[in-house]
Amino acid sequence: MVTVDELFALDTLLSDTERQIRETVRRFGEQRLRPHVADWFERGTFPARELAPELGELGLLGMHLDGYGCAGTTATEYGLACLELEAVDSGVRSMVSVQGSLAMTAIHKYGSEEQKQQWLPELAAGRAIGCFGLTEPDFGSNPGGMRTRARRDGTDWVLDGSKMWITNGSVADVAVVWARTDERIRGFLVPAGTPGFTAREMRHKLSLRASITAELDLDGVRLPGDAVLPEAHGLAGPLACLSEARFGIVFGALGAARDCLSATIDYARAREVFDKPLAAYQLTQAKLADMAVELGKGTLLALHLGRLKDRGELRPEQVSAGKLNSTREALAVARECRTILGANGITLDYPVLRHANNLESVLTYEGTAEVHQLVLGEALTGAKAFR
Numbered sequence: 001m002v003t004v005d006e007l008f009a010l011d012t013l014l015s016d017t018e019r020q021i022r023e024t025v026r027r028f029g030e031q032r033l034r035p036h037v038a039d040w041f042e043r044g045t046f047p048a049r050e051l052a053p054e055l056g057e058l059g060l061l062g063m064h065l066d067g068y069g070c071a072g073t074t075a076t077e078y079g080l081a082c083l084e085l086e087a088v089d090s091g092v093r094s095m096v097s098v099q100g101s102l103a104m105t106a107i108h109k110y111g112s113e114e115q116k117q118q119w120l121p122e123l124a125a126g127r128a129i130g131c132f133g134l135t136e137p138d139f140g141s142n143p144g145g146m147r148t149r150a151r152r153d154g155t156d157w158v159l160d161g162s163k164m165w166i167t168n169g170s171v172a173d174v175a176v177v178w179a180r181t182d183e184r185i186r187g188f189l190v191p192a193g194t195p196g197f198t199a200r201e202m203r204h205k206l207s208l209r210a211s212i213t214a215e216l217d218l219d220g221v222r223l224p225g226d227a228v229l230p231e232a233h234g235l236a237g238p239l240a241c242l243s244e245a246r247f248g249i250v251f252g253a254l255g256a257a258r259d260c261l262s263a264t265i266d267y268a269r270a271r272e273v274f275d276k277p278l279a280a281y282q283l284t285q286a287k288l289a290d291m292a293v294e295l296g297k298g299t300l301l302a303l304h305l306g307r308l309k310d311r312g313e314l315r316p317e318q319v320s321a322g323k324l325n326s327t328r329e330a331l332a333v334a335r336e337c338r339t340i341l342g343a344n345g346i347t348l349d350y351p352v353l354r355h356a357n358n359l360e361s362v363l364t365y366e367g368t369a370e371v372h373q374l375v376l377g378e379a380l381t382g383a384k385a386f387r
Ligand SMILES: Cc1cc2nc3c(=O)[nH]c(=O)nc-3n(C[C@H](O)[C@H](O)[C@H](O)COP(=O)(O)OP(=O)(O)OC[C@H]3O[C@@H](n4cnc5c(N)ncnc54)[C@H](O)[C@@H]3O)c2cc1C
Pocket: 098, 132, 133, 134, 135, 137, 138, 139, 140, 141, 142, 164, 165, 166, 167, 168, 207, 208, 213, 361, 364, 365, 366, 367, 368, 369, 370, 371, 374, 385, 386, 387
């Protein structure tokens, strides 16, 4: 018997360091996270405060950023870590993505030296948690329409508006909030506890339940002049951060798919129907073979994109291709696995429906599947079809 990794000889494409990082994160995921994740999912909770320092100690927060206490790994190493975290649950990978690729990347890319010194070492160590507030109740795929405003009052800024679906929002020590100004869209660092700023956890989610999601309200939030990210001007600022987070998803979603497939193969070998193992039926094998091929192809693409990124050659539409493929195929794999598990597949005793439900969010956030089709459509034809 071979695993998908062995079938595609994926290890031959990895360096010793990459394999080592992958094993370390896999071990952490299996030992520290997996025993609890179904319970977190069922209760709709995630112990972000407790886990952040442990994730920080492993170097997983702001992993591919340089300096300020960050691990400074390659993009491919970061991707492989995302894959292993998401093999446990997309919620864990989301926490790490939002902290590192969104909040920390925004500060690292666009912040002043003082902002970097103040926040990055704390965020890298997991002593502080960050969130990234771009989406609003009426503006998700089209963040350029945002209504949240920041106006000047003397040397201060005053922010009014609301943000929705913000991962880590109600546990964050600092929120990177994007707002419209008289000139262009700018980014602001809003510390928790600032008067007028409230974060309310969103409940009743059926997806990413082991992840904290919040609504942010900004009601006359007064910030000093130096709360603005000095180097971010316009929507290109947040979009570049999103591209970083999408890159992690290209790898991450495949982790969820791998976990579904391996749980399903184990199940199909053990479960007997009509007097023989489910795994010995041609219909089951056809499903498993097709899923293994998709997972292998997706991983090869992810590694290729990782190498391009490490050479500084990765283009946004290539990230879109990877995000679209990984999330769409991972969701299809999770659903197909669920059929093989029959009724057991709908329980939290097996990971497949939990992953499938999580992947619904992963398909939607960081640019929906349709938005990435539009990005690719524009790249292929030269015609913009967003409006
Ligand atoms: C669990 C979770 C966590 C999240 N975390 C964060 C976070 O930390 N920070 C943050 O800022 N946001 C976050 N988001 C928000 C996420 O980025 C948005 O949900 C996403 O951008 C889609 O926006 P929307 O939900 O408003 O959908 P809409 O934009 O309303 O889209 C609805 C549908 O219309 C389609 N559509 C949109 N535009 C077009 C078009 N031009 N042509 C054809 N079809 C179109 C979409 O593809 C989709 O199918 C999170 C979301 C979820 C579910």
